[in-house]
Amino acid sequence: MATRLASVPVAETYKVHARLDGVTRIYPPRAGHGEVHALGPLSLDLRAGEFLSVVGPSGCGKSTLLDVLAGLAVPSAGTVEFEGKRVLGEVPDGVGVVFQEDASFPWLSVEDNVAFGLRRAGMDAAETRRRVDFAVGFMGLKDFRRAYPSQLSGGMRQRVCIARTLVLQPRLILLDEPFGALDQQTRLLMGDELLRLWRETGATVLLITHALDEANLLSDRIGVMAARPGRFIDIVGTGWPRDRDSRLAERPDFGAVTARLWSYLRGESLKALQGSSPPLGGEAR
Numbered sequence: 032m033a034t035r036l037a038s039v040p041v042a043e044t045y046k047v048h049a050r051l052d053g054v055t056r057i058y059p060p061r062a063g064h065g066e067v068h069a070l071g072p073l074s075l076d077l078r079a080g081e082f083l084s085v086v087g088p089s090g091c092g093k094s095t096l097l098d099v100l101a102g103l104a105v106p107s108a109g110t111v112e113f114e115g116k117r118v119l120g121e122v123p124d125g126v127g128v129v130f131q132e133d134a135s136f137p138w139l140s141v142e143d144n145v146a147f148g149l150r151r152a153g154m155d156a157a158e159t160r161r162r163v164d165f166a167v168g169f170m171g172l173k174d175f176r177r178a179y180p181s182q183l184s185g186g187m188r189q190r191v192c193i194a195r196t197l198v199l200q201p202r203l204i205l206l207d208e209p210f211g212a213l214d215q216q217t218r219l220l221m222g223d224e225l226l227r228l229w230r231e232t233g234a235t236v237l238l239i240t241h242a243l244d245e246a247n248l249l250s251d252r253i254g255v256m257a258a259r260p261g262r263f264i265d266i267v268g269t270g271w272p273r274d275r276d277s278r279l280a281e282r283p284d285f286g287a288v289t290a291r292l293w294s295y296l297r298g299e300s301l302k303a304l305q306g307s308s309p310p311l312g313g314e315a316r
């Protein structure tokens with residue numbers, strides 16, 4: 032039986048884990064540019080314990096959606112809730128965020144990087160050690176715990192960043208293109224790691240990605256966004272088993288889901304390139 036980081040899997044406690052309701056985000060004008068209507072109106076119910084990916088053309092508002100859900104950006108209209116409480120301008124307890132860029136601190140060893148957030152929060156040394164040991168072992172970094180980021184590959188540095196989020200015992204994990212800078216093979220292996228993390232912690236996961244195959248492989252549902260301002264065109268359910276891994280791509284029915292995603296995105300990507308988009312409803316529940 033695998034060790035769970037969260038003591039009770041979220042799916043046993045909540046049905047809807049996080050909710051965006053009629054959310055828009057408009058960036059104010061800045062030097063030489065008018066305001067930017069980046070997002071919405073958009074609604075989404077994130078189901079407890081699911082793995083949901085979001086895909087969409089470049090600049091359609093995916094990162095803005097994640098920032099608003101994480102409490103890192105305040106919506107211009109609409110509401111955001113996590114575990115039934117309003118999210119108001121700060122990352123709620125229980126939410127962990129992983130970004131694309133290598134956010135490890137180069138002057139700290141792997142274990143000090145992983146312990147950083149816990150120490151800053153004033154956690155006692157014994158509990159910090161227990162959690163760091165678990166996260167370092169879970170992410171396959173045991174032999175590198177005293178190494179510095181400059182001594183690690185890009186994939187391993189990204190493991191450090193995930194371990195740093197994992198020690199916070201997040202019940203909702205938000206990832207913004209976490210594997211964007213990695214080569215294809217490392218990306219596939221990291222995808223398998225992420226699936227294992229999702230299964231064994233029982234957390235809810237929302238992943239932003241450009242890679243349609245990655246979204247297909249990893250997800251229970253895939254939200255497809257229209258060109259800016261980002262709204263959902265559709266939420267595609269994959270129906271894949273929970274104990275999936277990258278071998279899923281060998282199934283004959285795998286390609287049909289990716290093809291469906293691409294059929295949506297082809298037109299939207301062209302619109303994004305041409306700088307226009309049609310009015311859409313934006314409801315996805």
Ligand SMILES: Nc1ncnc2c1ncn2[C@@H]1O[C@H](COP(=O)(O)OP(=O)(O)OP(=O)(O)O)[C@@H](O)[C@H]1O
Nearest residue numbers: 058067069087088089090091092093094095096259
């Ligand atoms: N701070 C800001 N001020 C003004 N406009 C912004 C700001 N941040 C983002 N934008 C604009 O909002 C739109 C959505 O940006 P966002 O980064 O959310 O899109 P994205 O889908 O994540 O893009 P990509 O796929 O290229 O990473 C873009 O047109 C972007 O230029």
